Amino acid sequence: MATAPKSTSAANAAPRRQPARDIVDYELLFDCVHCGLCLESCPTYVVTRAEMDSPRGRIYLMKALADGAVALDADALRHLDLCLECRGCETACPSGVRYGKLIERAREYVNRNVRRPPLERLRNWLIASIFPYPERLKILLAPLRAIDRLGMRPLMRRLAPAGMRDWLDLIPPRAAAQPVIQAAAPAADSAPAAVVHHGCVARTLLEAENRNTEGALAAAGYRVVRMERTVCCGALDLHHGNFERAREFARANVRELGRHGGAAILSAASGCSAVLAAYGDLLAGDPEFAAAARAVSAQVADLSTLLLRRNFNFPRGFPAAVTYHDSCHLAHGLGVREEPRRLLRSIPGVELLEMNESDLCCGSAGSYNLTEPAMARELVRRKADNIAATGADYVVLGNPGCELQIAAELRRRGEKIRVMHLADFLALALSGADI
């Protein structure tokens, strides 16, 4: 590599040195006092140990961009792109910096102002046009299912280009039969209501967790309301800076969820739950939807909290060594950490073994494992090491993205540890069968 500063990339060729004032909500920047307490909470910093890959560094970069002190060049883009939006830094920050809001806005700005290379554009277009639509994803996966039936996945994996292998690994082989929670009797009309938003990816690849989330709620005495016209929560669009479509999705969901006033709202995907909880913010400027969106967000709850509230019981024991992975937006977004652990400990026979760095992102992060495979792989390796070190037989978590990501790595390693959504694990514990 040449010693001279690199100046070949498209973005560098014509640096935008005029201040990118809109890149952040400028007032929010002043919450950061540059203390650096966030550094070790940031997965990318933990891996690269470079300031520009830390929350403090990225905030500094955003401020420098807004001030026009640096150009939105390839380097700036690189470090903004590498952020997982896990919001681990928000948990660590003593000053209450709203980092998620800062980076979302920056991504929106980048999305509007930077033209990506053709391959990246194609990739992003594919992600944006397939994942939020379960029907499309099903069609796309059909050929793979056929290949799986013929037992030819290993061959296909070998023939696939290296860049595609991680993508392929994420798709679980055909699901083994899973226990499903059966509610004894329908709950009375007076019972508290809960509505489960079915996430897009879960609906296609991990259907059991939606059913078991509803089953567990019903078994705990909730009246489970079925959502009719659910659409994608908008998480992918939010993370990619496509606010317009995120708002469209939000409006459709608010319209639908608003009909179940008073019901607790949750998704089996905690990533989606966190987005639902942010609808109030997202639609704050929309006079028609602002109030309804706030109401929806206020009702967002989490499965373990709801179950603990109703004294969810396990008549039979289930002897198992379990470790718990904190999904980012459940822990850092919704602040739910203790409840799932308490629920797991309440199962007779379950031994909860804490892993190191349980709340460090696994690299899944929405579609991050598709757009930043190298960093995602590094993080999931670290996660798998931490999981394996506990000696647990099960790793339980609350988000399908993490489930796919972690399961893929454990399969690659030939580890027998089972990765399960909390709802699926509850179903297993209730059935008492070790399958």
Added chain:
Amino acid sequence: MASSGNSALDSAAVAELRAIVGDDAIVSRPTELKVYECDGWTIEKSAPELLLRPRSAAEISAVLKVLHRREIPFVPRGAGTGLSGGCLPVGAPVMICTSRMNRILAIDYASRRVEVESGVVNLHVTNAVRERGFFYAPDPSSQMACTIGGNIAENSGGPHTLKYGVTTNHVLGLEIVLPDGEIAELGGPAEERLGYDLAGAIVGAEGTAGIVTRAILKLTREPEERRTLLAIFAGVGAATRTVSAIISAGVIPGAIEMMDRLIIEAVEDAFHAGLPRDAGAVLIIELDGIAAALDAQAAEVAELARAAGAREVRLARDESERAALWKARKRAFGAVGRLAPNYATQDGVVPRTRLPEILREIAAIAERYSLKIGNVFHAGDGNIHPIVLYDERDADETRRAIEAGREILRACVAMGGSLTGEHGIGVEKMAEMPLIFSPDDLIVMSELRRVFDPEQRANPNKVIPAPGSCVEVAAPRRQVVL
């Protein structure tokens, strides 16, 4: 002084350095260098021309040999959480960051010591030994991010240093790469040493002797139990009198920390720790040791506090209450970020008995400069941390904030105290060094430094002001004109 380095750091030098550390460990483009232009002291900014991120002492040694031959000054950096601008490049074009050297090399419980690379995070040392009932005692508020190397440079303290001592009391031995590239071992694993304490000379040298790459640290046994008290006062006077009363009664708590009203409010807004918003000051007093003695001690301390005017003394009932108090205390600095866009944390020391006096003086200074100043500090050892709030967009307010900080330090010195308890001199306080040290003192220190760094290329223009001038200011570094 040595070459400014601008001309020496040519493309041949960069190529030589690149060959040593590799492409992924060299940062040379302005956008990336920008984020390295300041640490936790944000009033002054200056980016390095080149950043190196080596992985080993051998790489650092090779790098320093090149820099030595080419007469290029350098500045070491850990996590960049320092509060006095210790890793601000001033006439040092090359920055060397140790954050990648973060391995814990050996834990020896039998001898109660741990050997680490200098880029290890302070809290990670404790995390690694906690299971066996040990901890690493110096615990600065930034312990979740700051590095052991940075702690050694600044001789960092923390709340528990009242009883357990500061960094220098916990460093047995060091490996340091001297500015000419030679690797030296100072001190060693044995507790008793012969000859001059050279490792002791390096601790607190703020990176002006070379780059520490490895350290042997003492481990401390976790106390059997703790009692954590919250004493609530109408004002800071009664609170600080209590501190002296406790110490002179012969009780040495693990920590005595004070927060005044401004800080209490900030902390409550941030964490809802349950501190009384109407209090003028609170003390967090932590007693630790053998369980059998603690209840009587806690009762004695509570009585002393009441006698000094505490309106209430609460005992943390369980670990979660204790944790909430400490979270409030440890993150108080950050919580202050909610009160103003910027703040400068001062760090001074006064004899414990003069705490009431210095706090009155600080209040008067705040008044005079029309500034808000909060106080949260290690009261047990008289180490004050006035937090001066300002808005960097307001040039006049920024200037007043700096001036007020200086005046507080002068007051500390006048009361028989010192310029810094734990943050170091850095660039921030060089101008004040002559308040404490005579020209002869400074010359002696300078000569000691030259033993390790004859050409003064390791973190130049820090700590010791150049003779004959109050402070040597490199042209571009001062963002704020004083």
